[in-house]
Amino acid sequence: MQTFFRDRYEDMNARHCNSALFRAFHEYGISRDMHKKITCSQFEKLFSDMVKQEITTLIYHEVGEISQRRILGKWWKELIMDFPYSRAELFLRNLKDTLADTCNTGMLSYIVRNKREGSLHFYMTLLKGFRKNIMPDIIPAYHDYLKTGNWEVLDEARKSGYKHAKQLANRLKDLNDQFKATPETIEKELMIYTTH
Numbered sequence: 001m002q003t004f005f006r007d008r009y010e011d012m013n014a015r016h017c018n019s020a021l022f023r024a025f026h027e028y029g030i031s032r033d034m035h036k037k038i039t040c041s042q043f044e045k046l047f048s049d050m051v052k053q054e055i056t057t058l059i060y061h062e063v064g065e066i067s068q069r070r071i072l073g074k075w076w077k078e079l080i081m082d083f084p085y086s087r088a089e090l091f092l093r094n095l096k097d098t099l100a101d102t103c104n105t106g107m108l109s110y111i112v113r114n115k116r117e118g119s120l121h122f123y124m125t126l127l128k129g130f131r132k133n134i135m136p137d138i139i140p141a142y143h144d145y146l147k148t149g150n151w152e153v154l155d156e157a158r159k160s161g162y163k164h165a166k167q168l169a170n171r172l173k174d175l176n177d178q179f180k181a182t183p184e185t186i187e188k189e190l191m192i193y194t195t196h
Contacts, residue, residue, distance in 0.1 A: 135161025
């Protein structure tokens with residue numbers, strides 16, 4: 001995790017960096033090129049403290065995944081194995097991650113419940129691809145939060161994202177039960193709803 005966040009720090013130091021990443025590091029007292037402005041040991045202490053707190057947040061992604069096993073059973077794993085290196089596999093993995101993050105025991109729920117601002121900004125920085133599209137309300141909710149500080153709007157977006165992800169997972173199970181879960185069907189019936 002030290003290496004992962006060190007890479008994000010280098011991303012922040014890059015010329016073109018999104019503002020959520022600046023905000024995330026700022027919450028921990030870390031700014032651009034800070035490693036040049038303070039002693040190495042001071043910087044390492046700040047950085048290490050940040051990583052420890054973020055690991056706690058990231059654990060809730062795993063807790064969320066465990067809690068969603070009742071929705072994503074053995075059929076899910078078998079389906080992913082059937083479509084290696086495909087867009088369908090990427091979609092399925094992102095759907096699983098969205099369910100894990102947005103459920104009541106997941107990472108986004110933990111962030112909102114505990115008002116973890118740094119974690120929220122990191123989460124938004126890393127939100128890309130299908131996950132962002134599966135929960136389209138999260139980006140407007142984040143911008144609303146930046147203006148108002150209202151955590152409730154983020155929680156509503158989280159709940160909406162979970163509901164949508166669960167609907168997609170249930171539809172996928174139906175397709176699988178009918179032996180119709182092919183990469184083409186997944187693109188036509190599920191992925192199409194995440195591109196608007």
